[in-house]
Amino acid sequence: MNKLRPILSVIMVPMLPVLTVAVIYFMYRIGAFDSLARERVQRMSQDGMMHGAPYTWYGVPIWQFPDDLVAYQEIVAETTPDVIIETGTYQAGLSVYLAGLLEEINPDAKVLSVDIDTTLAKKSLENLSVKGKDRIKARIVLFEGSSTAPEVLEGMKKHIKPGNKVLVILDSNHTKEHVAKELELYAPLVTPGSYLIVNDTYLETYNSSWDQSGAMPALREFLAKDKRFVVDTARNKYMITCAPGGFLKRQE
Numbered sequence: 001m002n003k004l005r006p007i008l009s010v011i012m013v014p015m016l017p018v019l020t021v022a023v024i025y026f027m028y029r030i031g032a033f034d035s036l037a038r039e040r041v042q043r044m045s046q047d048g049m050m051h052g053a054p055y056t057w058y059g060v061p062i063w064q065f066p067d068d069l070v071a072y073q074e075i076v077a078e079t080t081p082d083v084i085i086e087t088g089t090y091q092a093g094l095s096v097y098l099a100g101l102l103e104e105i106n107p108d109a110k111v112l113s114v115d116i117d118t119t120l121a122k123k124s125l126e127n128l129s130v131k132g133k134d135r136i137k138a139r140i141v142l143f144e145g146s147s148t149a150p151e152v153l154e155g156m157k158k159h160i161k162p163g164n165k166v167l168v169i170l171d172s173n174h175t176k177e178h179v180a181k182e183l184e185l186y187a188p189l190v191t192p193g194s195y196l197i198v199n200d201t202y203l204e205t206y207n208s209s210w211d212q213s214g215a216m217p218a219l220r221e222f223l224a225k226d227k228r229f230v231v232d233t234a235r236n237k238y239m240i241t242c243a244p245g246g247f248l249k250r251q252e
């Protein structure tokens with residue numbers, strides 16, 4: 001055996017890097033690194049978001065990830081809302097996206113969207129150049145002011161007729177205090193079977209300063225006391241999302 005040792009080491013030492021690569025490749029193939037890979041892509045997506053709108057929809061900047069847009073589409077197709085409320089319009093990318101979906105799903109429905117400053121949203125809508133732009137624009141009602149201002153809420157309520165199905169997406173100021181107030185004001189408008197979507201809960205994992213002061217802690221406190229809503233985890237299929245745990249379904 002002692003005589004063999006130098007021969008074995010001559011053979012084995014050059015083989016070590018090859019064996020290491022083979023083991024790593026095998027582990028990769030069986031999915032041992034899947035959660036790391038997902039976390040990495042989520043972080044890359046979040047980093048991208050910090051440098052500008054990640055995508056455009058019909059040429060309008062939209063501050064959403066593709067997985068979430070598919071989830072919105074699934075929810076709108078399944079629940080056929082008559083009114084979709086969005087807090088935080090910004091450049092109106094999501095309003096345009098939702099109004100476009102409604103063209104096929106429920107053409108009489110409205111998108112009510114509020115921002116403290118609607119200048120950019122109005123500009124986006126003016127510059128919209130797709131052929132169906134007039135129908136899309138007619139479906140969007142912009143409100144200027146804070147989402148928590150009583151006059152904004154009253155203005156929105158005027159568009160909700162008895163029996164209307166209402167979907168709410170919270171995407172404005174993501175501080176805990178503001179999200180908590182929005183949850184208090186907008187949750188009662190969500191109809192049974194419809195959804196309340198709390199956006200940017202991902203900020204908690206992105207920046208530790210948000211773990212106590214952002215949308216996620218507001219959401220946790222809300223869920224602890226309001227038992228009408230349950231988290232629909234199936235909407236966060238692949239984790240690349242702005243709203244982990246933020247898709248809430250109102251029970252019948």
Ligand SMILES: C[S@@+](CC[C@H](N)C(=O)[O-])C[C@H]1O[C@@H](n2cnc3c(N)ncnc32)[C@H](O)[C@@H]1O
Binds near residue numbers: 064092093146148
């Ligand atoms: C993340 S952006 C919205 C992105 C948009 N929903 C989209 O998907 O493209 C957040 C917006 O919320 C607005 N905002 C901040 N505080 C607000 C408040 N108190 N009420 C309404 N909007 C507010 C900001 O002006 C900003 O335009």
